[in-house]
Amino acid sequence: MRVAIAGAGAVGRSIARELVRSGHHVMLLERNIEHVESDSIPQAEWVHADACELSLLEAANLETYDVVIAATGDDKANIVLSLLAKTEFGVGRVVARVNDPRNEWLFDESWGVDVAVSTPRMLASLVEEAVSVGDLVRLMTFRQGQANLVEVTLPDDTPLAGKPVRKLRLPRDAALVTILRGGRVITPQPDDPLEGGDELLFVAAVDVEDDLRAAINI
Numbered sequence: 001m002r003v004a005i006a007g008a009g010a011v012g013r014s015i016a017r018e019l020v021r022s023g024h025h026v027m028l029l030e031r032n033i034e035h036v037e038s039d040s041i042p043q044a045e046w047v048h049a050d051a052c053e054l055s056l057l058e059a060a061n062l063e064t065y066d067v068v069i070a071a072t073g074d075d076k077a078n079i080v081l082s083l084l085a086k087t088e089f090g091v092g093r094v095v096a097r098v099n100d101p102r103n104e105w106l107f108d109e110s111w112g113v114d115v116a117v118s119t120p121r122m123l124a125s126l127v128e129e130a131v132s133v134g135d136l137v138r139l140m141t142f143r144q145g146q147a148n149l150v151e152v153t154l155p156d157d158t159p160l161a162g163k164p165v166r167k168l169r170l171p172r173d174a175a176l177v178t179i180l181r182g183g184r185v186i187t188p189q190p191d192d193p194l195e196g197g198d199e200l201l202f203v204a205a206v207d208v209e210d211d212l213r214a215a216i217n218i
Contacts, residue, residue, distance in 0.1 A: 001025070004065040006051035006081050007072035008035045011097065015069060016044050029060065052080045054088065063089040070096040075103045079111050086112030115142055136213055139201075147173070147205050152216055156196035159217055166190035173205035174212045
C-alpha cells in the first residue's frame with residue numbers, strides 16, 4: 001500500500017515507522033526544511049513541500065497513493081490537504097488528525113475526511129474505558145459511514161457469562177468485531193462463550209447504540 005503522510009513531526013514519524021515496518025511504501029511531506037531528516041526513517045520517501053500547495057502535491061504524484069494521512073499540528077492545513085486529496089487527486093482513503101477538539105465538527109466527508117482522529121478525545125475515551133465497566137464507551141468515529149467503534153467491558157456478574165456469542169441479539173447496524181480477554185485478542189465465533197471482564201469491541205451506527213446497550217444488558 002502507498003501512504004502519503006503530511007507532517008514529519010513526532011506524530012507523522014511514528015505513523016511512518018509503523019507503516020514502513022509493515023512493508024508499506026511511505027512518503028513524508030514536510031514544509032519545514034529543518035524537520036526533513038531522511039536519516040531518521042531512511043526507508044521512507046521524504047519530500048520538502050507544503051502539503052497545501054496544489055502544484056507541489058502534483059509534483060509528488062499524490063494521485064498514485066492509496067491513503068493520505070494529514071498529521072500536521074495545524075487543523076487548517078489538515079482540512080485543506082484532506083479536501084485536495086479527495087477532490088483533486090481522487091485518493092481513496094483520507095485520515096486526518098484533529099488537534100483542537102473544537103474543530104472536530106469540520107472533519108467530515110464534506111471536507112474529504114474519511115476518518116478523523118482526535119487525540120484529546122481518544123485519551124478521554126480511554127480514561128472513560130478504564131473506569132466505566134458495564135457502560136458503552138465511544139473510542140473512534142468513522143465519519144464516512146456515521147458509525148462508531150465502541151467498547152463495553154462486561155461486569156464480573158454479567159448475566160451473559162457462559163452464554164455463546166450467537167445469543168447476543170444485536171441490532172441490524174451493529175457488529176461484534178473483537179473480544180479482549182486478558183492478554184488475548186479473540187475473533188468472535190458463534191459458539192464462543194462470553195465471560196465477566198471481557199472487553200467487547202463493536203462497530204455500530206450512531207442511531208442503534210441504545211439498542212446495542214439493551215442487547216448486552218447495560
